[in-house]
Amino acid sequence: MSGRYQKLESKKADTTNTLIPFIAGLIIIAVVIVVPIVAVPRQDTVPLPSLLAFEAPPGTGNEWQQRVCNACNNSWDFGTDERLVSNEIFAQNASIPDPRSLSSMVPFWGQVIDHDIVRSQSNASDGSFSIPMTPIESILLNTTRNAHRKVNGCRETVTEITPTIDASFLYGGFGQNALLAELRADSGTACRLRTSAGNLLLLHPTDPTSFLSGDVRNTEHSVLASFHTLFMREHNRLCSVLDTLRPSWTEEQKFWKARQVVVAKVQHITYAEWIPTFFGQEAHLLSSVSTQGTGVRMGMEFSVAAYRAGHSMIPDSVGDFMLPQLFFNRSLVIEHGIEPFLSGAYQQNAERMDKYVIDGLRNFLFMAPGMQMGEDLVTRNLFRNRELGMLSYTEIASCFGFTTQNNEQEAFIGLLSEELASQSSLPPGIARIMAEQFKRLRDNDPKFYLSNIHEIGAHFIAEITATSMATIIRANTELENVPDNVFVV
Numbered sequence: 001m002s003g004r005y006q007k008l009e010s011k012k013a014d015t016t017n018t019l020i021p022f023i024a025g026l027i028i029i030a031v032v033i034v035v036p037i038v039a040v041p042r043q044d045t046v047p048l049p050s051l052l053a054f055e056a057p058p059g060t061g062n063e064w065q066q067r068v069c070n071a072c073n074n075s076w077d078f079g080t081d082e083r084l085v086s087n088e089i090f091a092q093n094a095s096i097p098d099p100r101s102l103s104s105m106v107p108f109w110g111q112v113i114d115h116d117i118v119r120s121q122s123n124a125s126d127g128s129f130s131i132p133m134t135p136i137e138s139i140l141l142n143t144t145r146n147a148h149r150k151v152n153g154c155r156e157t158v159t160e161i162t163p164t165i166d167a168s169f170l171y172g173g174f175g176q177n178a179l180l181a182e183l184r185a186d187s188g189t190a191c192r193l194r195t196s197a198g199n200l201l202l203l204h205p206t207d208p209t210s211f212l213s214g215d216v217r218n219t220e221h222s223v224l225a226s227f228h229t230l231f232m233r234e235h236n237r238l239c240s241v242l243d244t245l246r247p248s249w250t251e252e253q254k255f256w257k258a259r260q261v262v263v264a265k266v267q268h269i270t271y272a273e274w275i276p277t278f279f280g281q282e283a284h285l286l287s288s289v290s291t292q293g294t295g296v297r298m299g300m301e302f303s304v305a306a307y308r309a310g311h312s313m314i315p316d317s318v319g320d321f322m323l324p325q326l327f328f329n330r331s332l333v334i335e336h337g338i339e340p341f342l343s344g345a346y347q348q349n350a351e352r353m354d355k356y357v358i359d360g361l362r363n364f365l366f367m368a369p370g371m372q373m374g375e376d377l378v379t380r381n382l383f384r385n386r387e388l389g390m391l392s393y394t395e396i397a398s399c400f401g402f403t404t405q406n407n408e409q410e411a412f413i414g415l416l417s418e419e420l421a422s423q424s425s426l427p428p429g430i431a432r433i434m435a436e437q438f439k440r441l442r443d444n445d446p447k448f449y450l451s452n453i454h455e456i457g458a459h460f461i462a463e464i465t466a467t468s469m470a471t472i473i474r475a476n477t478e479l480e481n482v483p484d485n486v487f488v489v
């Protein structure tokens with residue numbers, strides 16, 4: 001063998017000796033990195049009960065509605081002239097449509113979300129009041145104070161449900177396992193939620209006026225009952241998808257996955273469609289306001305004052321039905337289905353957000369058959385603001401950093417008396433308070449869908465982000481020609 005050849009062989013041997021460890025290293029890296037990717041099940045195949053903690057409120061003390069402003073006003077008189085104020089300031093004589101052509105879907109979906117994040121606990125032993133609805137006091141509005149604790153002399157009230165957007169309106173809140181078990185189908189089809197005739201919600205077993213769903217307020221009116229029914233159907237539709245997509249899964253696995261996706265769709269519709277439409281140019285506030293260190297707490301300035309402003313946007317009719325016809329009337333939904341109430345809502349203009357409220361809410365709320373008069377929602381709102389010691393309008397403005405526009409004292413009146421912000425359907429003060437709360441619910445919720453993309457799975461994330469309220473309606477009703485954005489007429 002020539003010397004030259006020997007040198008080449010030696011060089012080849014050296015190269016081989018170098019490559020062998022290199023290749024071995026690559027193999028080890030592949031085993032360490034690639035094999036787990038293959039061997040470990042995809043995140044969307046993991047049994048979900050261990051991943052989702054819907055039954056418990058995230059964080060400590062989040063069952064309490066707490067003040068953002070570190071003060072309260074316990075000097076208000078309450079249970080006295082609320083009805084008089086309602087009559088003198090809030091009476092609405094004619095329709096005042098939203099100037100941006102928002103549909104009544106906006107306030108009605110706002111109520112769904114309200115019921116998903118707040119349900120105050122009443123306590124009759126803490127005080128009850130009878131407020132006259134007429135000058136002769138022939139009809140009384142009977143109400144009780146909320147259960148509470150005192151922090152620095154200020155009342156904080158308990159919410160019975162999770163303060164996050166988690167579709168508790170459909171599935172029930174934390175600790176309501178018995179209700180959830182009643183809502184779910186038998187073991188062989190336990191992914192699904194049970195239905196009554198016509199693919200409607202279960203009939204309430206003891207209340208002939210209501211359906212049975214995750215929230216007891218589901219039949220306050222027919223549009224609300226229709227939303228509950230719509231998302232019950234969406235849950236069951238997803239179960240059918242999972243029957244095909246994941247045939248090896250148990251019914252329990254499929255239930256929790258369907259629930260997870262429904263929750264994500266509710267969140268997506270709220271933040272990607274409802275808020276941008278409702279807020280208009282004021283949607284920038286959800287990026288600019290600060291909520292650091294606040295958790296997901298429910299701010300009382302939001303739940304007691306600002307968010308109740310949506311009541312002024314409710315129209316006096318939905319489709320062919322006057323609003324008082326819709327209160328606690330499940331027979332209406334049984335007879336007509338949910339279609340006329342959903343289509344009536346997206347075809348009907350919302351009222352402008354202002355200090356005027358229709359008689360259907362101010363004089364005929366929850367009016368029972370045969371009665372000449374019902375309750376007054378404005379009176380209830382004023383009562384709640386006063387009995388919980390809400391700060392004045394100017395004090396709340398100073399706390400949240402917006403400029404006052406009027407000289408009203410009470411926060412609820414002052415906020416609603418502001419002019420609408422430019423290219424928005426919200427007054428600036430209400431927009432500021434609402435933005436902080438919804439930013440808090442999004443950014444501080446560890447289970448918000450955008451923070452759990454890998455847990456949810458790529459297939460379902462793609463479906464969620466393509467979802468709108470219109471797609472939910474098209475997939476689960478017989479309605480045709482549904483507009484792409486049902487929040488605008």
